[in-house]
Amino acid sequence: MEEKTFTVSEINNYIGRKLKLDQNLKNIYIKGEISNYKTYPSGHSYFTLKDEKSQIPGVMFKGNKDRFLKFEPKDGMKVIIKGKIEVYERDGKYQLYATRITEDGLGDLHIAFEQLKKDLKKEGLFDDTHKKKIPKYPNRIGVVTAQTGAAIRDIITTIKRRYPICDVLVFSTLVQGDNAAPQIARQIIHAQKFDLDTLIVGRGGGSIEDLWAFNEREVAYAIYNCRIPVISAVGHEIDFTISDFVADLRAPTPTAAAEIAVPDIRKVKESVSQLNRRANKSINDRIELNKTKLNNISQKNILKNPESIYDIKGMSLDNLINRLSFTSKNIMTRNKNKLVRLESSAVFKNPESMYKLKRMDLEKVINKLNMTSNNIIVKNKNRLFKIENSHILKNPTEITKKKRDECLKNINKLEVLNPLSTLKRGYSIAKTKEKVITSVKDVEVGDEVDIEFDDGIINTKVI
Incomplete structure (x- = not known):
């Protein structure tokens, strides 16, 4: 009997059919560590799932990623993967085809939340420098939430109870589901076309899946770029979403958001009344003070008898006029006397005699100077003659010889007194x-x- 021969493709196809028929491998959960994770331009991601003893290649196609994967897997991450085991016939290898990936010990939504929170914080969307101040006394408030439900009723009721003069505009939107996030972002953008003082974005409580629309990136960017101050009011006090971190202010509940957005009109009225009382008291105090000042001024003598001030000033003026007249007369008298003396002096009567007198004085000074200079010249000439005819200039060597003889005599005297000379003689x-x-x-x-x-x-x- 001739043995049947199979091709490689036939064997791989046969094994592949066997695996597909195995119900245990169709919907399986496998736990392990991801390595070599890589996403290609097609959007498909390839990886290896391993434990301490073995490993298996895996793939997650783009469709499943877009629908179910809420975070980006990293090498070394411990995960639980739901999928199926089939043969990739071209290479003759079996591999894991993943439909869902969850981090071991944490839900994928929690992982996605932490990753987006980290990314947006790094981009600066949570910085306090970008936070806008919530107006204290708004005229019109917008609310982005579901048209029906407890949240919108609580917000409107609270605003109308606390501050009924404020208008409320509702921008209806889905608040959960796959289409909720894009609609919330569009309504936030649309609300900026209205003259709003504050915008409340939120919904009532629910599970993390119910609140997930407020954890989407596009909603975060819409809040960040909104020109109107935004209050985030999502869920209950224990619930936190990305919207809470991006918004200008977080409220623990929708009701709390309404209380933050508007003041209590009773307290406003009380404050206005108090300010009115303080203003009236201040005005009355100022009036009384000015009355007292006016009364004090009216009692002054200058107002009772205003002519007296002119009398005093008139007396002062008369005194100044008399002093001015007296001073000017004295000056004129002194100047007249000076003029008389000058007119009677010899300078004016006979100016030529004054000139001759001064000229004679000048000639005397010139003669005195000439005599003094001649005497100095004669004295210096005599001194020069004596020096030229002195013995020093005529015979300088004789003076040198005389000084040398005197020096030798002194040296001989010193030699006689020298104790060393005494020793040379035997002492x-x-x-x-x-x-x-x-x-x-x-x-x-x-x-x-x-x-x-x-x-x-x-x-x-x-x-």
Whole structure:
């Protein structure tokens, strides 16, 4: 019997059919660590799932990623993957075809939330520098939420109860489901066309899946770019969404958002009444103060008898006029006397005599100067003659010889007094303790004595 021969493709196809028929491999959950995770331009992602002893290649196609994957897997991440095991016939390898990926121990929505929060924080969407101040006394407030439901009723009721003079505009939108996020973002943009003071964006409580529309990137960007101050009011006090971090202010509930958005009109009225009372009191106090000032001014003598001030000023003016007249007369008298003296002086009566007198004085000074200069010249000429005819200039060598002879005489005298010359003639000098001995009383028995001769010193001891 001839044995049947199979091609490689037939064998791979056969094994593939066997695996597809195995119900245990059609909808399976596998736990492991992701490595070599890579997404290609097609949108498909390829990876390896491994544990301590083995590994299996895997793929997640773009369609499943867009529908179910809420976060970006990373190498080294512990995950649980739902999918099926089939053969990739071209390479003859079996691999895992993933439909859902969840981080082991955490839900995929939680992972996606943390990743988006980290990304937006890095982009600066949460920075306090971008936060706008919520107006205290708004005229018109917009609300982006569902048209029906407890949230919008609570917001409108609270605003009308606290601050009924404020208008409320509702921008209806879906608040959960796949189409909710784009619609919320569009309504936030649309609301900016209206003259709004504040915009509340939110909904009532629910699960993380119900609130997920407020964790989408496009909603975060719409809130961040909104020119109107935004209050985020999503869920209950324990619920936090990305919208809460991006908004200018977070309210724990929709009701709390309404209370934050508007003041209590009763407190406003009370505050206005208090300000009115303070203003009236301040005005009355100012009026009383001014009345007192006016009364004090009216009691002054200048107002009771205003003519008296003119009398005093008139007296002062008369006094100044008299002083001015007296001073001017004195000045005129002094100047007239000076003029009389000048007119009677010799300068005016006979100016030529004054000129001759001054000229004579000048000639006397010139003659005196000439005489003095001639005397100085004569004296200096005599001194010069004496110097030229002095013995020093005529015979300078004789003076040098005379000075040299005087110097030699002094040297001979010093030689006679020189103690060294005395030693050369055979005498000696005795010293003890560096002192010259001039008497036997200067030494005692046992003292050392130095005797200095012309050619040396002898050390001796007194016995």
